[in-house]
Amino acid sequence: MDKSFAARQWLDWLTRVRLLTITLILTIGVVWPQYVPGFSTNRFFLPLIIFWITLGILHLILLRWLPQARWHGGLQVTGDVVMISLLVYSTGLQESYFISLYLLVIIVASILFSRQIAFLTTATCFLLLAGMTMLAFAERIPRTFSTLPTAESLRTWLVMNLLGFLAVAYLASFLEGRGARREARGTPQPSGLHRRHHSLHARRSDYHGPGRTHPAAESYR
Numbered sequence: 001m002d003k004s005f006a007a008r009q010w011l012d013w014l015t016r017v018r019l020l021t022i023t024l025i026l027t028i029g030v031v032w033p034q035y036v037p038g039f040s041t042n043r044f045f046l047p048l049i050i051f052w053i054t055l056g057i058l059h060l061i062l063l064r065w066l067p068q069a070r071w072h073g074g075l076q077v078t079g080d081v082v083m084i085s086l087l088v089y090s091t092g093l094q095e096s097y098f099i100s101l102y103l104l105v106i107i108v109a110s111i112l113f114s115r116q117i118a119f120l121t122t123a124t125c126f127l128l129l130a131g132m133t134m135l136a137f138a139e140r141i142p143r144t145f146s147t148l149p150t151a152e153s154l155r156t157w158l159v160m161n162l163l164g165f166l167a168v169a170y171l172a173s174f175l176e177g178r179g180a181r182r183e184a185r186g187t188p189q190p191s192g193l194h195r196r197h198h199s200l201h202a203r204r205s206d207y208h209g210p211g212r213t214h215p216a217a218e219s220y221r
Contacts, residue, residue, distance in 0.1 A: 008063075010111055011072050015060045018080070022052050025087070025098065044090045052083045073112040077121060080105045085128045092145045093133045094157055102129065103168050110172035122169040130158050 026049045059076050062069075084105060088096045102125045109121035135141045137154060149157070 008067060011063055014076060014108055015056060015063060019056045022049060022056060025049060048086055048090060055079055077105060077109050081125055089132050089144060093136055095145045106165060106169050107172045110169060110176050115173040118169050118173050122165045126162050126165050
């Protein structure tokens with residue numbers, strides 16, 4: 001299968017799953033607001049979700065309009081990382097139920113890009129999460145969590161998230177590379193009999209080239 005065609009298929013799947021995921025998040029926030037910390041006092045949640053849905057529709061339109069462009073994957077992954085970071089921040093940082101969405105972005109980056117870019121995406125996700133949490137803990141930005149954690153518990157929480165992000169990135173990249181190698185080995189190769197037949201046919205073609213006649217015909221003359 002052509003690699004660019006496979007990437008377009010993944011991007012088309014990604015745009016659909018993104019819209020479904022955002023719709024589920026909106027449903028949770030509206031129907032079960034107790035699962036969204038500070039939802040009743042958070043005025044950014046609903047505008048953020050609406051803006052994310054708008055971006056998802058825009059990605060879908062661009063993918064249909066310019067299907068051959070190679071920047072779709074990078075644009076979509078970058079947009080998802082930014083929107084997930086804003087969603088996690090607005091819903092309580094370490095208290096947020098949406099931190100696991102980072103793992104989906106890491107898996108998608110492992111599928112679409114090389115292992116180096118996948119780990120770069122992983123590092124970006126963790127740095128954004130850790131940076132926002134530390135800045136809020138130090139009161140450099142407004143706090144969105146309800147309970148102030150201790151420095152030790154916050155450090156443990158960050159280390160656990162870092163290990164989880166790295167583990168998902170490694171496993172996703174490993175499985176993607178293994179699948180690509182298996183697909184490459186599954187490509188049909190010419191058998192030994194076919195190669196010998198082709199070689200014999202080539203030698204006969206050279207022997208009976210233009211301007212040459214068979215020896216039996218020459219002796220008959």
